[in-house]
Amino acid sequence: MSDVITRFGSLDDYEKGGVEIINDDPRNYVFSNVFEVAKTNAPYARVAVGINFEYVIEAARAEGTSPWYTCAHDEFVLCMDGDVEVHLVKLARPDDHVDPEHEGAVQLADAMPEGRKMGRLVLGRGHQGLLPVGAAYRFHAEKPAVILVQTILGDVTVQKWAEICQTTA
Amino acid sequence: MAMSLSLDAQAAPTTSTASTDTETLEISNQTGFRAFRAGGFHFKRDEYFAHLSWPGGTHIIPIDVFLRAMMRDVAWGFFYGVVNFDAVFGTINHYGEVTMFAGRFNDAYRSAGRDYSERFQSAALMATFKELLSDWTVAGYDPFAAPMETGVPWGVKQGANDAAITRQRVTAHRMVGLLGDTPLRTDTAGFPVNRQFADVPQDQPVVEAEPGFEHEVSAYNLFGYLSRSDVTWNPSVCSVVGDSLFCPTSEEFILPVEHGNDRCEWFLQLSDEITWDVKDKETGKPRARVLARAGDICCMPADIRHQGYSTKRSMLLVWENGAAKIPQMIAEGTAPVTPVQF
Numbered sequence: 001m002s003d004v005i006t007r008f009g010s011l012d013d014y015e016k017g018g019v020e021i022i023n024d025d026p027r028n029y030v031f032s033n034v035f036e037v038a039k040t041n042a043p044y045a046r047v048a049v050g051i052n053f054e055y056v057i058e059a060a061r062a063e064g065t066s067p068w069y070t071c072a073h074d075e076f077v078l079c080m081d082g083d084v085e086v087h088l089v090k091l092a093r094p095d096d097h098v099d100p101e102h103e104g105a106v107q108l109a110d111a112m113p114e115g116r117k118m119g120r121l122v123l124g125r126g127h128q129g130l131l132p133v134g135a136a137y138r139f140h141a142e143k144p145a146v147i148l149v150q151t152i153l154g155d156v157t158v159q160k161w162a163e164i165c166q167t168t169a
Numbered sequence: 170m171a172m173s174l175s176l177d178a179q180a181a182p183t184t185s186t187a188s189t190d191t192e193t194l195e196i197s198n199q200t201g202f203r204a205f206r207a208g209g210f211h212f213k214r215d216e217y218f219a220h221l222s223w224p225g226g227t228h229i230i231p232i233d234v235f236l237r238a239m240m241r242d243v244a245w246g247f248f249y250g251v252v253n254f255d256a257v258f259g260t261i262n263h264y265g266e267v268t269m270f271a272g273r274f275n276d277a278y279r280s281a282g283r284d285y286s287e288r289f290q291s292a293a294l295m296a297t298f299k300e301l302l303s304d305w306t307v308a309g310y311d312p313f314a315a316p317m318e319t320g321v322p323w324g325v326k327q328g329a330n331d332a333a334i335t336r337q338r339v340t341a342h343r344m345v346g347l348l349g350d351t352p353l354r355t356d357t358a359g360f361p362v363n364r365q366f367a368d369v370p371q372d373q374p375v376v377e378a379e380p381g382f383e384h385e386v387s388a389y390n391l392f393g394y395l396s397r398s399d400v401t402w403n404p405s406v407c408s409v410v411g412d413s414l415f416c417p418t419s420e421e422f423i424l425p426v427e428h429g430n431d432r433c434e435w436f437l438q439l440s441d442e443i444t445w446d447v448k449d450k451e452t453g454k455p456r457a458r459v460l461a462r463a464g465d466i467c468c469m470p471a472d473i474r475h476q477g478y479s480t481k482r483s484m485l486l487v488w489e490n491g492a493a494k495i496p497q498m499i500a501e502g503t504a505p506v507t508p509v510q511f
């Protein structure tokens with residue numbers, strides 16, 4: 001048995017660091033914690049915790065079943081805590097749901113979008129999965145879990161930087 | 170694909186007038202190491218130090234510090250922005266051309282007018298740096314490895330370790346593990362789990378693909394993948410959305426350079442913790458210290474330099490934007506210093 005302890009965070013056990021200011025504004029560092037963001041927002045609220053021009057990293061608490069989403073480009077999901085299922089459907093007519101030039105994910109109104117079943121992923125902590133272009137996807141978690149999505153700023157991205165980031169020294 | 174994340178330096182534009190004047194010099198009878206020249210800069214090493222000189226100045230850097238920094242500058246293709254080997258010497262990437270400097274980002278040198286710079290075509294300087302790194306790295310020493318996992322760089326010339334310094338940088342085109350993309354790390358592929366990540370689960374996700382979708386329904390254990398990294402402070406591309414590059418890496422001891430940003434750079438701490446010293450990019454004056462623990466995410470502004478410290482080997486996701494428009498924005502001074510205002 002190894003006596004090494006690698007510390008990962010979780011919804012119930014995270015210890016946040018911070019910015020110790022010498023001569024700067026803490027807002028410049030856009031410092032937040034993905035577990036805290038997931039814990040304090042509604043399930044499947046896709047809150048931006050990182051932004052770089054049009055690109056974002058969204059953090060969300062997976063709990064129960066999410067709506068269906070689709071996207072005109074690849075996205076990737078990284079499970080940071082818990083277990084998350086990802087259900088994938090190849091949309092019969094993806095352009096009916098999202099313009100091919102559209103950026104970011106869009107939420108589908110359908111309870112079950114029309115298309116062929118592609119398959120299923122079950123992600124545990126540290127597992128990264130592909131959310132391929134042209135697919136619809138939804139998440140399901142029996143117990144609260146934390147996911148990050150590598151994507152582009154879009155309709156479902158929530159920005160609330162002043163609420164999630166360190167603003168004082 | 171991010172241009173500066175390729176292993177080799179970018180080609181200079183055909184109209185480039187930047188210098189290609191580099192030279193491999195004689196072997197020292199005392200130490201067995203070669204000397205090198207790039208423009209007015211001269212490089213020599215002895216048992217303990219790299220000795221640098223340029224018109225009007227000299228400098229000494231401990232050889233372990235110099236080789237670790239040189240290893241990253243070479244592997245990263247001069248990286249984004251400024252690579253400070255220490256408080257005096259370093260390089261500035263202009264993406265096709267590169268400035269080598271002494272004192273350019275040191276307040277005392279600048280104020281006294283003692284700083285010195287020369288601009289080179291990237292390929293020419295990279296060739297010299299690679300040759301220098303090969304000649305100055307002795308057998309048993311791996312400048313990519315954590316200090317407790319390698320031999321020592323000291324002494325006179327004794328063999329070489331080209332296998333360690335020519336590792337291929339991982340750059341997934343879509344995602345690690347997909348058909349035709351960069352493969353998973355395994356014992357049989359020569360990537361055992363690192364001693365500091367012995368407790369990291371190696372399970373793989375459940376992947377149930379319907380017939381015909383085997384190449385699109387895909388997932389892998391990123392934390393397990395990182396636990397098998399045999400290098401430190403060397404971000405590798407693992408997933409790509411347009412120009413958005415997830416570049417996770419494993420970190421132990423000290424980031425061997427002070428990286429001077431020319432664009433916003435994000436750090437998501439995946440495990441354990443790193444402390445970052447943040448200084449003003451131009452003057453080197455301290456601005457902040459960031460303690461990042463598992464789950465913390467923060468941005469390094471585009472006008473700072475940073476250096477990280479990680480006692481326990483940790484997992485860090487470096488998030489870069491490799492858009493081709495950014496170097497031009499940097500040159501025009503229109504690239505944002507911070508990613509968002511609030």
